[in-house]
Amino acid sequence: MEQENPLIESAKSQHKSNVKQSKILQALETEDVRAYFEDALENQLVLNMGPQHPATHGVLRLLVSLDGETVVKAVPDVGYLHRGYEKLAENITYHEFIPHTDRLDYLSPPANNVGYAMAVEKLLKIEAPRRAQYIRTICCELARIASHLVWMGSMAMDVGALTVFLWGFREREKILDILDVLTGVRFTTSYTRIGGLALDISDEAIGMIKKFLNEFTQNLNDCRKLIERNKIFVNRCENVGFISKEDALAIGLTGPNLRASGVKRDLRKDEPYLVYSELDFEVPVYNEGDTLARYYVRIKELYESQKLIFQCLDKLPAGPIDAHNTKQVLPKKEKVYSKMEELISDFMIVNFGNLPEKGAEAYFAIEAAKGELGFYIISNGTGYPFRLKIHSPSFSNIQSLPIMLKGCLISDIVAIIGGLDPVMGECDK
Amino acid sequence: MIIMAEILDLVKVKLTSNKNFEDITYSKITNYDCLEIPKEKLIETSKILKSDAEFDQLIDVVGVDRFTKANRFEVIYNLWSNIHKARIFLRVKLDSKNPEVETLCKTWPSANWLEREAYDMFGIVFLNHPDLRRIYMMEEFQYYPLRKDYPLMGIPGAVELPKK
Numbered sequence: 308m309e310q311e312n313p314l315i316e317s318a319k320s321q322h323k324s325n326v327k328q329s330k331i332l333q334a335l336e337t338e339d340v341r342a343y344f345e346d347a348l349e350n351q352l353v354l355n356m357g358p359q360h361p362a363t364h365g366v367l368r369l370l371v372s373l374d375g376e377t378v379v380k381a382v383p384d385v386g387y388l389h390r391g392y393e394k395l396a397e398n399i400t401y402h403e404f405i406p407h408t409d410r411l412d413y414l415s416p417p418a419n420n421v422g423y424a425m426a427v428e429k430l431l432k433i434e435a436p437r438r439a440q441y442i443r444t445i446c447c448e449l450a451r452i453a454s455h456l457v458w459m460g461s462m463a464m465d466v467g468a469l470t471v472f473l474w475g476f477r478e479r480e481k482i483l484d485i486l487d488v489l490t491g492v493r494f495t496t497s498y499t500r501i502g503g504l505a506l507d508i509s510d511e512a513i514g515m516i517k518k519f520l521n522e523f524t525q526n527l528n529d530c531r532k533l534i535e536r537n538k539i540f541v542n543r544c545e546n547v548g549f550i551s552k553e554d555a556l557a558i559g560l561t562g563p564n565l566r567a568s569g570v571k572r573d574l575r576k577d578e579p580y581l582v583y584s585e586l587d588f589e590v591p592v593y594n595e596g597d598t599l600a601r602y603y604v605r606i607k608e609l610y611e612s613q614k615l616i617f618q619c620l621d622k623l624p625a626g627p628i629d630a631h632n633t634k635q636v637l638p639k640k641e642k643v644y645s646k647m648e649e650l651i652s653d654f655m656i657v658n659f660g661n662l663p664e665k666g667a668e669a670y671f672a673i674e675a676a677k678g679e680l681g682f683y684i685i686s687n688g689t690g691y692p693f694r695l696k697i698h699s700p701s702f703s704n705i706q707s708l709p710i711m712l713k714g715c716l717i718s719d720i721v722a723i724i725g726g727l728d729p730v731m732g733e734c735d736k
Numbered sequence: 737m738i739i740m741a742e743i744l745d746l747v748k749v750k751l752t753s754n755k756n757f758e759d760i761t762y763s764k765i766t767n768y769d770c771l772e773i774p775k776e777k778l779i780e781t782s783k784i785l786k787s788d789a790e791f792d793q794l795i796d797v798v799g800v801d802r803f804t805k806a807n808r809f810e811v812i813y814n815l816w817s818n819i820h821k822a823r824i825f826l827r828v829k830l831d832s833k834n835p836e837v838e839t840l841c842k843t844w845p846s847a848n849w850l851e852r853e854a855y856d857m858f859g860i861v862f863l864n865h866p867d868l869r870r871i872y873m874m875e876e877f878q879y880y881p882l883r884k885d886y887p888l889m890g891i892p893g894a895v896e897l898p899k900k
Contacts (some may be wrong), residue, residue, distance in 0.1 A: 330869050386872035398888050429766050457810070464864070552749055554819065556792050557847025570818055577821040669766045670814065670825070683798050683812070698796040706849045717770075736874065 365731030388735035396695040400660030407458035409490040409495035415450030416639030424499035426671035426682035454676035462725035495626040548723035563676025567600035574674040598726035660690020770825040794844035799854035803884040808832035857882035
């Protein structure tokens, strides 16, 4: 019998305490994963994907446990783009936070502006006038088209079709040109004000939107022809990244990803806001729950958005774009420079912020391009929000990745992330 | 909207007829209903809401730091029913010293990351959580940034930088 050397024993224990396994690795190596591999040293491969990976659409990091080329378990790691917007919001006025909402989902800034402004309006118990609501609806739908076009291009590029990327971006460029005329800025629009809008819509902008929409059907059909009958694209998307209806509901998916799993949930229909209750549109739903179904849901939504904007332009009423409330709504600049009352209220709002009731709380959510974008605001009666919670759809969508990735091949990871359409600026806040 | 009111009445009857749930209070958050529950009854109430009232999605978990002496922390759950197209909020108040509450991961799996976010930002501990790690901040970070006593500019030296 060999006697255990106490020196070796102590060295062993010291080594154990020195090698500190990071917590994310512990999360990857759970019981079921360890049971899966007969001999972990021979079969298992742990692969780190990201945060600097072109297919992860930003700075998403994935830790994947592989058996050959099959994914056994995946653990997403988010937070590389965390800028602390909720903390920042507690130290600035309600108006000052509007430019920050542009940087949440940076593919559809006007929709974020609208969602935030309407949440604050709920808190202050004011409402924007009809004309402003119609223009806001147009903005939301333009943002949805822009976001879906980027998604279509980048997702097709992920699975190897490069032309669609260029054609999709060409169309999106036209929307950015429209936003330039409509809001004064191409990209980070900051278009809404609390109780209204920064600028009225001009005839030039209406003409540009109509011209864009008239050509849009043909251009989108051209893009679809490139990929929908393409065997490589269809084979890489069909039956990949499946998530069942029950799983999708349980994990909290919203937006097009949920509608591709057979749940008809669209806040534009379920809790109508703005003027959606007066407009005629359909909510496309697919039951397959795979990446191809997610593709078709978004493509159908593009046509619906086009229909919605046409209706809004037809019905666009005349009238003011700002609510009549001198205590809460910023007056127009030309009046500030010439009238005393407006100068005083402008000074008060800019310096002390909008003052909601003490203890007021409000929640408001819109159906953004990625899903439910909600703002929960708590006020303590001062000009700064006491707490502002952003519910970002991408955060919940990325949470579903481990379910979708389980059992797929390593090359499918790229297609699944692309089909999910995550935006890290929104997920990480 | 009428259907939603009926459903909520049903829940109220079911909860108030049971002696266990006498200390639940109702309030309104703009146009949504809100139930305030003692934290010991959270699991029971959540099960009733899921099975009987068919609230099948947990959309959000909001942590709040009220910065008061008693009941400093609060957790607000945002529930959505796809069958009745209704939304309801649950509010739980927690102690100031050790904010702890049972996890809802078993009822709604989406609570996993949402509760991790509340833990990361406020230090609210969710008991029996399967994977309670920080989600936005780095693992070695020791503070809870959304607490009201954490300064806006951060704490110098909170993040260890590599030596030159």
